[in-house]
Amino acid sequence: MIGTDQSFWKFVFDNAGADAAGLRLKYHGCGGMDYAFAITQIECRKKFGKKLRETLAANHEFVFPSVLAGEQATSDLLAAYHASLIGEGERVADLTAGLGIDASHIAARAASVVAVERDALKADCLEANFGSMVDVVNADCRQYLEDCEDNAFDTVFIDPARRGADGSRVFALADCEPDLIEMLPLLRRKAKRLIVKASPMLDITNMMRDLPGVCRMIALGNTTECKELMAVVDLRAEPMPIDDVPIDAVTLAEGKPASEISFTRSLEASAESSSAIPEVGGYLFEPYPAVMKAAPFGLLSQRYGVGKIHPNTQLYFSDTIAEGFPGEAYRIEAVIPYESKYIKRLKSAYPQIQVTTRNFDVPADALRKKLGVKDGGNLRLFAVTGKMQQSSQPQKMMIVTRG
Numbered sequence: 246m247i248g249t250d251q252s253f254w255k256f257v258f259d260n261a262g263a264d265a266a267g268l269r270l271k272y273h274g275c276g277g278m279d280y281a282f283a284i285t286q287i288e289c290r291k292k293f294g295k296k297l298r299e300t301l302a303a304n305h306e307f308v309f310p311s312v313l314a315g316e317q318a319t320s321d322l323l324a325a326y327h328a329s330l331i332g333e334g335e336r337v338a339d340l341t342a343g344l345g346i347d348a349s350h351i352a353a354r355a356a357s358v359v360a361v362e363r364d365a366l367k368a369d370c371l372e373a374n375f376g377s378m379v380d381v382v383n384a385d386c387r388q389y390l391e392d393c394e395d396n397a398f399d400t401v402f403i404d405p406a407r408r409g410a411d412g413s414r415v416f417a418l419a420d421c422e423p424d425l426i427e428m429l430p431l432l433r434r435k436a437k438r439l440i441v442k443a444s445p446m447l448d449i450t451n452m453m454r455d456l457p458g459v460c461r462m463i464a465l466g467n468t469t470e471c472k473e474l475m476a477v478v479d480l481r482a483e484p485m486p487i488d489d490v491p492i493d494a495v496t497l498a499e500g501k502p503a504s505e506i507s508f509t510r511s512l513e514a515s516a517e518s519s520s521a522i523p524e525v526g527g528y529l530f531e532p533y534p535a536v537m538k539a540a541p542f543g544l545l546s547q548r549y550g551v552g553k554i555h556p557n558t559q560l561y562f563s564d565t566i567a568e569g570f571p572g573e574a575y576r577i578e579a580v581i582p583y584e585s586k587y588i589k590r591l592k593s594a595y596p597q598i599q600v601t602t603r604n605f606d607v608p609a610d611a612l613r614k615k616l617g618v619k620d621g622g623n624l625r626l627f628a629v630t631g632k633m634q635q636s637s638q639p640q641k642m643m644i645v646t647r648g
């Protein structure tokens with residue numbers, strides 16, 4: 246790639262610990278090298294070194310087209326999961342390849358991978374980084390598919406852009422770029438299966454309705470965030486009833502097995518959940534964000550033997566640990582009424598504590614200020630609506646826990 250010769254990389258590695266803003270000021274207007282692009286490499290390695298640890302370890306001269314491309318790129322952790330959805334020996338096209346992280350992971354399983362990217366600089370970087378692994382095509386994906394022979398691929402992978410022309414976020418599939426709904430007839434001619442990666446802000450039921458032939462929905466995330474919704478679509482099958490489509494909530498963490506709960510809407514509708522009153526010495530369970538997005542709230546209670554503390558508070562209680570629960574478990578140290586006399590005393594007992602609110606009319610930041618506590622520490626306070634032992638009616642309470 247132009248400009249990335251030995252002297253270019255020597256500059257990048259020699260200045261790996263330097264401040265990018267300072268470097269830009271120092272080398273502004275200097276000739277002999279594209280210093281701005283070199284400094285972008287330094288900045289990206291700092292920002293995305295953890296996210297792309299595996300990719301950067303495999304290729305020390307990995308080229309980032311821009312900081313934005315690094316921000317938008319899939320992490321190695323999620324890309325490995327995406328690749329697990331691909332069958333051995335498949336012919337695959339990634340129609341919105343971007344930085345190529347998904348395409349490179351998929352290439353380890355597939356017989357062939359075409360990485361389509363319409364931005365010329367990104368396509369150049371794709372060729373430099375992964376040209377030996379994938380076939381890079383610099384084109385609009387719709388035109389590329391039109392030019393392909395029918396049945397060219399077993400699986401097509403696509404991550405439509407989630408921002409409008411003005412930079413605003415969009416949340417409906419039809420508003421993304423490219424318009425996947427409009428492309429479905431074309432996709433059916435060219436591939437057997439479609440895998441869609443979409444915004445976690447989309448509604449799962451609406452997404453299933455928009456994609457006839459969907460045979461699996463996946464809410465995918467880590468322990469702190471639901472990162473995306475995925476739809477696996479059989480482009481040749483008759484649509485199944487939405488209530489019977491399998492839904493998986495998958496949570497990934499470095500060095501740990503994936504946490505997963507699978508269900509259907511019909512199973513959730515028939516689940517019998519129980520209620521519970523949180524008590525000191527027992528355990529409070531908080532579902533992972535991907536589980537919260539998928540919403541198997543009745544099944545969580547039924548499958549893991551835990552009780553909801555309120556119909557609209559998605560937290561659960563048990564006096565013992567619920568093995569395999571797809572979320573965090575906290576030991577309860579105190580259950581305190583949300584009343585003035587207790588609010589005033591809380592700071593002296595817990596000067597530093599993490600504050601979270603669930604089904605509560607005061608935001609966490611505002612409540613932290615009201616309580617006068619510092620954020621952090623090993624304790625976590627859940628301000629919630631639920632029932633206490635001495636009350637027959639739901640009320641606001643503060644549950645102090647230790648992870």
